[in-house]
Amino acid sequence: MSEVQASIEQPSLVQRFLDRVEIVGNKLPDPAALFISLLFIVWFLSWLFAGVDFNAVDPRSGQALVINNQLTGEALTQFFSVMVTNFSHFHPVGVVLVAMLGIGVAEYSGFINAGLRAIMAKTATWLLTPMVILVGIVSHSAVDAGYVLVIPLGGVIFYAAGRHPLAGIAAAFAGVSGGFSANFVPSALDPMLQGISQAGAQLLDPNIVLNPLNNYYFTTASALIVTGLGWFITDKIVEPKLASNKLDGDLSDLPKMEPLEDHERKALRWAMFSVVIGLGILFASAYPIDSSWRAEDGSLTAFSAPLMKSIVPLIFLLFLVPGLVYGLVIGKIKTSKDFIEGMSKAMSGMGYYLVIMFFIAQFIYAFGQSNLGILLAVKGAAFLKEMALPAGITITGIIFLTGFINLFVGSASAKWALLAPIFIPMLMQLGISPDLAQAAYRIGDSSTNIITPLMPYFPLVVVFCQRYVTNAGIGTLTAMMLPFSMSFLIVWTLFLMAYWGLGLPLGLQASYEYLPN
Template sequence: MNHKKQPKSIQALNTIEKLGNKLPHPVTIFILFTFIVIALSHILYLMGVSVSFEGVNNETMERETLTVEAVSLLTPEGIAHMFSSVVGNFTSFVALGPVLVAMLGVGVAEKSGYISALMTNTVSKAPRRFVTPIVVLMGVLSNVAASVGYVVLVPLGAIIFLGFNRHPLAGLSAAFAGVAGGYSANLVIGTNDPLLAGISTEAARILDASYVVNPTDNWFFMLASTFIIVILGTIITDKIVEPKLGKYTSNEDSNSNNTTVTQVEKKGLFWANMSILITIIGIALLVIPENGPLRGENGSIITSPFMSSIIFLMMLIFLIPGIVYGIVTKTVRNDKDIASLMTSSLETMAGFIVLIFFAAQFVAFFNYTNLGTIIAVNGANLLEAIQLNGVFLLLALILITAIINLFIAADSAKWAIMAPVFIPMFMQMGISPEVTQVAYRIGDSATNIIAPLMPFFPLVVAFAQRYGKQNGIGTVISLMLPHSIVFLITWIIFFAIWYLLGIPVGPGTSLNY
């Protein structure tokens, strides 16, 4: 390829990819980061670094001024903690369980031939120009079901693009942009909304004991943001990412150009799709009735066994049609074949499991040392010292959140630290908690896709390596950086216009306190 004819933006991304992929193996990087955290924690501990902020005491459950100090990993207690927590850090890592459970179903659906046949059948019917926006939109909508988008849709995006003779990494980036970059956007209320609203309510009650932030209080803005993310994700994927990648060629995927489905495969698809319909109906019968066993307290769906079991249900939705398709097409003949397909699907995750082991240690040690809290509170103090007002204060919060997000990936943990600082401060300046929460959510979403500490980032790297062993952290960051930058800038402009026009961010809300 003649790089002289490439736009400068693509040349810059190629440079980022090359530099990023010249870094050591991601396992080595996480090991080095872990040693840095260990050394830094001891230095800050010896310096007596600490921060104070308003929060809830976990023992008394009362709000008070909390002081958090840097915790060393090189004291006798710290060393004991490191050695004794290794197994727990790994087994409790948020991305591990959902990925392995989902892959049991996805692997069977993929290796039985069901997904390939479904995508091939789709190739001959779906308009090519709608593929990218559909993938991005599916990513955004998947946030209703927590982490399902990461473990199911991101690899599926690559498969869909490959079925259309397009570069699979472009499909991966489109799906990842929707799932992680559009994390706060959605057409409906998701599991994240009541969680953040609860934290915001507690923070607002520092000044106003009767204040309540409802899960729907950001819905107007997040609904409108969905269309922004889909449009931007489509343009960036089609005009920047895919041209940068060029044409994908692989001997292993040479059959992906086939756009015909045999009669046996069509029969398998019919019965497999029927099994999905029956499965969904069965799940619906457990959820729709007010007294359904998968309903939550007072008939709630948002906080219910249904939402808690969504990963398992997604596994079934892939596993059952995969088995049915295999039986009809003779790729599955007995129970041993099913077990073999499950085993084979998990074998492909071996590299991811190794990577997760070391990533989990780094994240756990980072949290144990309180470095993330210290960074977050100092960032809040810096924003307060700048003494901005109105929309500029909110824009500053977006930028600081975007930076902090690179160090503290868990949005609920991050907001639990930041909300008691920012919401009361902004309320005193006449800004409602609902608007402050929106500003936070923009910054939190935009840099998810370039944050190596985000629990599912190693998984995305592992998926990328399916289409080239040379693909590493640099590859993924170079693919996602255009999305992150454009999402952040456009979202900031959109939010500023929205705020200045005085449009409510949700039903029954006000911009002012």
């Protein structure tokens, strides 16, 4: 073997490191067993630290922060009394199942198959990666729909193009979750975070008002950074590493790259026509200022707007209706039995996911009740304040601290509700505006979403991977996403520093400095 051949076949240092991460990660217990273990750890730590004076204040109540022992008789009784509702009311469960019902019909009828083949026929293979990432970024406007829609389709699209499907899942996951705060389309996340930021700022300045789009220009520019960086990482780092992950799943029902036949094109046209009609009806009903789709203030994008609350049912209909039309035209769906079979087939593959979600829901409940997560956030913020570093280093510290806390507390709104009353008044006293603090938070919150098994949708993405590689596990997904996470965290932070240094506007009515009145 020549030296040139040896150098080609020798894995790079990065690939060897990621291989080691995958091996170690896959030796972790099954995700369900992992969360059972974490539940017991939370119980033990709550017992160990109960009664300890941490000299910290709970920002929610203004009272001394204490750890609540979850092993007392009262706490355990309460735990068992809410165990069922913890699971049945766990937000990701309903989102996934409802969306999958509609997707199941669309997949069973062949609508998704035909649609992907039509897209593939018009999209150059080398543009697939940025297309998937960008679609994932835009999917934030549909709240959590990207997790159940874009990520699995990323795998299907890459497989249909002859590329490794796990690379498609990684690219889509990077766009949907790693780039969660990079978007050029306003979403419900913007007013939700702004409201929390404003409440935190008003603790120090009761008269301050923030614009819901106070980070809009920055998040728009960030979409380009995340897309370009994600494109490079997918094609140059992640996909080459995946060459050793052989496909051994059941791939019989995945779309191939054959051109559409005449009857398929006809059915696809009718299906897309039904989509246009449906979107037209939605637009016509939402456009009037007094539309029932709007919030009380007339907004369509406010978190309280019925339209935003109905995103998942609308996604359900977006796939159900054209899937049904396609099936009827092409003859795949002839009776109601066929229609229900598509939904049943989709649900049959969700059993493992539901088992994992049950234990995640119980863990999150106990973790929240114990106050361990709040203690971690409060102590971390206090440490940054005591260091009294320059503004740029402080903001960088906020980003990295948020990224670390995000490994343990997944919800963006819940985490910011805990951190904003600490970070924002602290930074305002240093002359840093709430708008900049919020932008820093969004970077840290997004970047590490994709490497923590505690993120509620992480196990679902593992399930998507197992469709193609049956022995894929936590380690496989973590190794795939680690290059995205670390690159996003570092490059995105540097981008904010450069953006700030150039004085470019963060968003509408936003500023970098806070000047007391």
